[in-house]
Amino acid sequence: MRVLLAFPLFQLLLLCQLLSHCVQHTRTYCQRYNERYACDCSAEKRLQVPDVPWRNLILSFNLSFNHIQNIAVDDFSGYVHLKMLYLQNNRIQSIHDRAFTSTVNLERLDLSYNQLTNLLTTWFDQLFSLRHLNLLGNKYQRLGQGFLFQKLAHLKTLQFGNPSLSAVVKKDTVGLKHLEELVLHGSALKQYEEGSLGRLGPIARVTLVLRELVERDSSLASKILRDVSSPETLLVLTNTTLISERSMMPFQEVKLKGVKKVALKYITITDSAITGIMKEMDRSNLSYFAMEDSTFSGHGNWYADTHLPHLETVFIKNLNFQYFYEVRTITYLTNILPFLKRVTAINCKLFGVPCETSKVLIRLEYLDMSGNFLTDPTMRETACGGEGAWQQLRTLNVSKNSLRSLVLLGNLFTNLHKLESLDLSQNVYFDMPERCAWPSSLHYLNLSASQLRKVTSCLPGSLHILDLSNNDLTVFDVALPFLKELLVSGNKFKSLPPGRLYPSLKILSIHRNALNMFSSIDLKEYIKLEDLKAGYNSFVCSCEFVAFLQFDVGHLVTLSDGRQSYICDSPVAFRGELVRNVHLSIFECHMKAAVSVLCAGFLLLFLVCGILCYRFNTFWYVRMTWIWLLAKRKPAINRRNDICYDAFVSYSERDSEWVEEFLVQELESTQPPFRLCLHRRNFLPGKWIADNIIDAIEKSRRTLFVLSNHFVSSEWCKYELDFSHFRLFDKGDDTAILVLLEPIDKETIPKRLCKLRKIMNSRTYLEWPEDEAQRSTFWCKLKAAMNSEECEGAA
Template sequence: MRILAFLQFVLLLIDHTSSVSRPGCHCEQTSCYCSKLNLESVPAAPSQLITQLDLSFNRLKKITENDFVAFVSLRSLILNNNRIETIHDKAFVPLTNLEKLDLSLNRLDTLSAGWFENLFSLQSLNLLGNKYKSLGQGNLFQPLKSLKTLHFGGPHLQSVREADFSGLRGLEEVVFDGKNLRVYTEGSLRQIGPIKNATLGLNDTRFFLTHFGSIGWISRIDHLEAVVFKNVNVPQFYKFPALFFLQPLLSVVRKVSVLNCKLFLLPCQSSVDFAKLEFMDISDNLLTDLALSEMMCYGKGGLWSLQTFNVSRNQLHTINSQLFTKLDKLENIDMSGNVFHRMPETCFWPPSLRFLNLSATHLREVTTCLPMSLHILDLSDNDLTVFNIELPFLTELHISGNRIRSLPDGGLYPRLSYLFIQNNDLQWFSGNHLNMFNNLKSLEAGADTFHCSCDFIAFMRSGWKNHQVTFGDSKSYICDSPDALRGKSAADARLSVFECHTALAFSVLFLGILLVLALVAGLCHRFSVVWYVRMTWAWLRAKRKPKLKKGELQYDAFVSYSEMDSGWVEAHLIPELEQTEPRLRLCLHQRDFVPGAWILDNIMDAIEKSHRTLFVLSQHFVRSEWCKYELDYTHFRLFDQNDDSVVLILLEPIDKETIPKKFCKLRRVMNSRTYLEWPDEDHLVPRFWNSLKTAIKRPEADNGDILQFEEL
């Protein structure tokens, strides 16, 4: 039982140790990342073999003798951004395979040579940003025979001595932060030996020149890649010995940058000494046209190896291409940020020139001064309204930030691949414009407001799918007109068919109206709408007139008949009714209608002034248009007053179905009442006339009686 309990205790202890060994560390394969875990001590080593350990951004205050005993395979140890104040002299003894050690940005106030005694494989050491004022007691880096990269110094470093760098040879990179350096022993850096890349941070340039100007290692430099002066302020410029101090460097340096240093002059004599200079950046200084001419030896020589020249943001007012004509290796010139306003009509550039930057130079127009050999041209942020200079080799054009209203003529730039024309006054463009560019791959024209016509919107929505051109963010193409689309992106805008296809839309609309009218006319004919409208109008007009009493009526009957039946009317009806006793007065259209009056008005007046309306029905009557008008109004009157004012005479048998169905009241009368039929036998004729006269004759009293007939 005791053995079992002991084993359980051991297992618990092992489990506890394992959980403590990696408190939140992320370990994979041979690396452990324990950064930003608020650790106050070095965690125990995990079970697997670890070659990289990152303990940065924690709360470590000290490194003890046994912290790394279990990390014998480490090759990289990162301890930057902690609070380390002390490190035991034997803390790094087990790390014989360590190649990189980063102790930057801690609180070390002293440096000990004991830390590095066993670091025979160390190649990179970073000690920047600590509190030490000096580099220890000397021979600090003596054991580091494999060291290639050394970063040291910080805001607290005040002195550098000759013995500090003894033993260092063949460094590839040195970063020295000596912003607050006060004491420098001459020849100290000579101990380091040849250096490929060196970065020096010094606030006081005069101090640097005074203490470093005569160091012998500068005179032995065979290859210097770059020299950078940035934000250097020399109040007593006439005492500035830089040119004399840098004399050994001028013939070997390849890149020189003097940025924002208030440089206003570089003599021609010094320029000539730059025998191998390929890159020169003197931007953000005070060079004038005369000073630039002096520096370039007035175009007669010097800087023969120069390939890139940046003179942007100075005080130049003239584009003087002759200063560069003889530099047959010059490929790139940046003159942006100066104040030119105009360019000469003709210029003489070196034939090797490929890139020219004239952005933000207040140019109002461009001329043939531009070199034909250009591959890249930047004219952004000027006052240009057009750009139409032929450049056959141009592949990239920047003309953003001007006042250009249309895309350039693509035929002038057969090799153009990239066009940047944002923030201009472009109104629109289409596929026809792009078809002029044979090799265009990218067009950046956003951040403008466009007239979103139908063609432009259609192109924005689908045009770029049909062209091998990218257009950037489609949301940056904003509509300015029409008003309904203002503020919307062209890709999201929509216009109606009427706005996009006006002629076609109006044609379709007109055709639609015609179809609707035809449909309405058909429906009106089918359901006798016109008849009802006419009758309604006639009824309204009749309603406005005072109704005549039967004693005031002028006619006994209005006779409605077809012209084809006029022979019967004149031969039989008129003589019998008007010339025999009792004599009746008939209203006949050919005799009693008012000449010149509207025919419908005559019909309405005749019916209104007659006691009865006598219809002489026949096949001719049914087919007569005017007879239909008379039937219409009489039918309407029957419907309105429900009286017995209609007398029907059938000259010949008529199928009731031949009478239009719209005369429903008339058809009902024929179905429900008797009517007079012209007899075929002569002995029945007198009885016919007696019945007709009785039906037409006005009674002496207006009693409203309704006369009934017997069928003959």
């Protein structure tokens, strides 16, 4: 029974273990990749190498700053085109010996700052294309058991070593033939086989991290320096402490091998150590000496009878000078200073140079004292009041200091007849005087970030390049006939400077200002302008500016900052949109023309409509409809109480003679006489004629229409005909009598007289006879028609 229970339990545990193993080894995907086939999954706390879609296309894979511990055999399988692989700053402890078999095209591999204790030659067996390899900062003590780099014949950059590296022997460097840069971290070295690095031949740049090794074992340090030194090598000593003169003994090898360039980075050095270096390098070929990001704990007491006739360049940057205020002069270095041509002292707490020292620098061509504590008085002392110092100087940089007076600086430099480039940027001047003195040779002047509010004729007229970026300028109208490049970005310009003042200008940089727009007229003032940078301004995307920037500006200048930097600020509808993507309608761009065309179109439409309306009598129909509406609104009368006439006679004025001589005489002479309503005698004066017609028809028993060709052409007869029809016929009354004075062809009756056509088609009408014998019958029938209503009423 226990066996039966144990077996399912064992199966369950096995299944859980398998599921856990599957979950643990399920690959996630790297989602950050771009169109350049570069995949970046750095700093994502990944525990294993992720998968990548289309891994056979990936060129660059960045997995740095994760938590990867192991590289499996298939982690990089299929990456046949991979050129760059970054695995630094992980927790890698082991790498499968065939992990990089597929990456045959790999050119850069970074495995630095992991936890590798053993380096295997099989990793690099297929990496024939590898150019750059970084193995720094791991835990290995030796460079493998065999010939680690034997297959890496094309390697150009090699970085290896760590605080645990204890030995370097000749076999470690077998196979390296074309190395251009070497970085060695060997602070804990206890064994170095002479010639191990020397067999590599001259290397362009060698960086050594020796820390206390120079002090602890100067002979071992000497072996290393002897192997890596050559006249073609830039020797960089970094992360090292140099305290005593004895620690400088290895520099004898540097001198003997004819090294010309030495740089010290991230070091701590004392007066004694500097004196030791100077003694060891006495009469050497040293031409370049640099010291960066280091700490100097001395007082500047470097008294040594040292001759360095080839030393031309001294570069010092970010030097923590602990006792800088105690250093007064270094004129005791008279055997070195006269040969210097290029001196750089950036961010070194330098508050001035004694005039005695400046006068010794007789060959100085380049001087950079930016980022220090120079003031106007100390600058006067440094430049010896503008007399007797730096006569060969061509380039001077005193930016990022505390200078205030342009007049003073101009006077100090006016006698430097070879000065071509002057950088006075990032000081505080505020205002510029109207007149200044400058050397006539000055071609480049940098006054950027100096809080200038205006510029004047103080600017030297000989300038070819002027940098006024990042000030508070709103106007720039100083004539500079030789100016070729003008940099005024980061100011408050609302328009381009007048181009007529700069006939030689080829490059104009005016981005990040307050420009609203510019046009071809503005650019054509610049006769020789080729390159324009005007992006990131407050552009008003008007029709003219958008059209100019999209189609015309390329014919005048090159927008070297790219069209993606030209962005609309207004109108609001286009704010933040690229000018090249803006599309404005014709009404926005050509309002006057569009309105004119629109008005002309409407006018033409009205004209055509008017012609059509005239052609089809539309106006007549409208007027009739209006009057018909008036008739409809007028309340019907009580026909028995308000009837005043037997008939309202509707006739044409041209037929009035017949009406008065025949019709009226005949009907009103009858006993009893017929009461006829005629417009001539019965219409009330001053009353609207349409109302008179309506009233006359409504107060008459009948409407007698005297039809003739004149009647058809009479407007008011037409109204009377329609009133009669609207008011009476619509109610079903039979009150209209038609008298035809002359034959009328129904086809000739205008179509608009549809009522007349309808009446003539549906009613019997009386025709006026030409034969007098038949007229008695006509009158009899007419009177009978006039009396029919009474008969009907009586009945």
